[in-house]
Amino acid sequence: MARPQDQQAPLVITTGEPAGIGPELVLMLAAKQPSDWVAIGDPQLLNHRARQLGLDIELVCVAPGERLPEPRIGRLAVWPVALHVDCHPGRIDPANGRYVLELLDLAVAACLDGRASAMVTAPLHKGAIREAGYNDFIGHTEYLRDTCAVEEVVMMLATDSALHGQADGRQQALRVALATTHLPLKDVAAAIEPHSLERVLRILAADLQRWFGVESPRIAVCGLNPHAGEGGHLGREEIEIIIPVLERLRGEGMRLDGPLPSDTLFTPRHLEGVDAVLAMYHDQGLPVLKYAGFGRAANITLGLPLIRTSVDHGTALDLAGTGQADPSSLGVALALAADMVRSR
Ligand SMILES: NC(=O)C1=CN([C@@H]2O[C@H](COP(=O)(O)OP(=O)(O)OC[C@H]3O[C@@H](n4cnc5c(N)ncnc54)[C@H](O)[C@@H]3O)[C@@H](O)[C@H]2O)C=CC1
Numbered sequence: 001m002a003r004p005q006d007q008q009a010p011l012v013i014t015t016g017e018p019a020g021i022g023p024e025l026v027l028m029l030a031a032k033q034p035s036d037w038v039a040i041g042d043p044q045l046l047n048h049r050a051r052q053l054g055l056d057i058e059l060v061c062v063a064p065g066e067r068l069p070e071p072r073i074g075r076l077a078v079w080p081v082a083l084h085v086d087c088h089p090g091r092i093d094p095a096n097g098r099y100v101l102e103l104l105d106l107a108v109a110a111c112l113d114g115r116a117s118a119m120v121t122a123p124l125h126k127g128a129i130r131e132a133g134y135n136d137f138i139g140h141t142e143y144l145r146d147t148c149a150v151e152e153v154v155m156m157l158a159t160d161s162a163l164h165g166q167a168d169g170r171q172q173a174l175r176v177a178l179a180t181t182h183l184p185l186k187d188v189a190a191a192i193e194p195h196s197l198e199r200v201l202r203i204l205a206a207d208l209q210r211w212f213g214v215e216s217p218r219i220a221v222c223g224l225n226p227h228a229g230e231g232g233h234l235g236r237e238e239i240e241i242i243i244p245v246l247e248r249l250r251g252e253g254m255r256l257d258g259p260l261p262s263d264t265l266f267t268p269r270h271l272e273g274v275d276a277v278l279a280m281y282h283d284q285g286l287p288v289l290k291y292a293g294f295g296r297a298a299n300i301t302l303g304l305p306l307i308r309t310s311v312d313h314g315t316a317l318d319l320a321g322t323g324q325a326d327p328s329s330l331g332v333a334l335a336l337a338a339d340m341v342r343s344r
């Protein structure tokens with residue numbers, strides 16, 4: 001369906017794992033501020049969760065591409081997608097794994113054909129996706145890479161204060177990108193290989209320029225091993241893979257520090273003037289980012305042909321249905337996506 005000419009394509013939020021906190025975070029935002037964005041999810045689930053939390057929300061179902069209702073506090077526009085089976089907060093059911101992917105498929109299609117301007121994702125449960133039989137990918141990042149048929153994407157998380165300008169070295173202003181995403185630790189070293197490391201650095205530098213206005217990004221690159229390999233005595237990936245890639249890209253003019261020992265890289269003196277840190281793996285970089293700004297950070301997938309931002313947390317099954325989850329990171333992700341749309 002064609003979008004009404006006088007209405008800008010809206011941002012869409014996929015409500016994610018139905019048993020997690022995603023649906024209620026979306027409802028909480030709609031209860032606080034007029035929403036000119038659309039949620040994608042099951043209307044009955046949203047209605048039920050709203051009642052459970054005592055939130056007075058008017059749900060307005062619209063077909064994708066159709067005109068949205070006037071934004072108003074307490075009103076939420078929904079592109080409806082039906083659950084496959086009933087859902088209980090906190091209890092994942094692999095039978096709804098396909099549902100979670102249907103939300104993403106609709107959001108991707110709408111971003112690519114212009115019915116949506118960008119997508120923001122509430123968390124999915126990676127175990128539930130695997131248990132539903134989807135073994136080719138594990139998270140949004142990998143699913144979006146494959147669905148959009150691009151070879152490489154980069155996961156970057158940024159604290160709120162680092163989103164609108166240069167990271168200035170203060171602990172809370174931090175952008176952390178990952179050279180590898182969701183891998184068992186035992187597979188990480190083998191996944192650090194020259195071709196993909198080079199692609200990751202190129203995407204990171206290009207998207208820092210494109211989306212964050214950093215003209216000549218300075219990127220600090222972590223080593224993989226303790227003390228960045230201690231001159232080869234604690235691992236050879238730095239000498240054989242990381243240093244040659246960095247030297248090649250420096251030869252093209254890229255501003256790259258490292259590889260640096262990651263235990264000291266994340267200190268204010270080393271972060272000064274650095275626009276982003278590239279960590280080699282998930283738990284090398286993200287604990288620092290979350291220490292600096294959990295709940296006030298967003299996740300951005302760089303290198304896609306569409307804009308996708310997300311929350312800095314997971315499905316928090318322990319909080320689902322309680323009303324205790326904090327919607328701030330979803331707010332940050334939404335604001336960032338809106339900024340990115342404006343700057344496009
Ligand atoms: N973007 C996404 O789709 C993401 C999905 N996940 C998935 O979420 C699932 C659970 O992952 P965990 O490692 O347990 O991380 P988690 O972030 O769901 O929970 C970790 C802790 O943080 C708390 N927490 C999380 N979000 C919160 C919020 N908004 N307000 C207040 N407290 C909050 C939880 O209650 C829990 O104590 C996994 O399947 C994981 O793969 C994790 C991160 C991102």
Ligand SMILES: NCC(=O)COP(=O)(O)O
Pocket residue numbers: 124138139140141142286299310
């Ligand atoms: N910890 C970040 C994370 O797991 C992001 O996952 P996803 O956005 O790829 O689903």
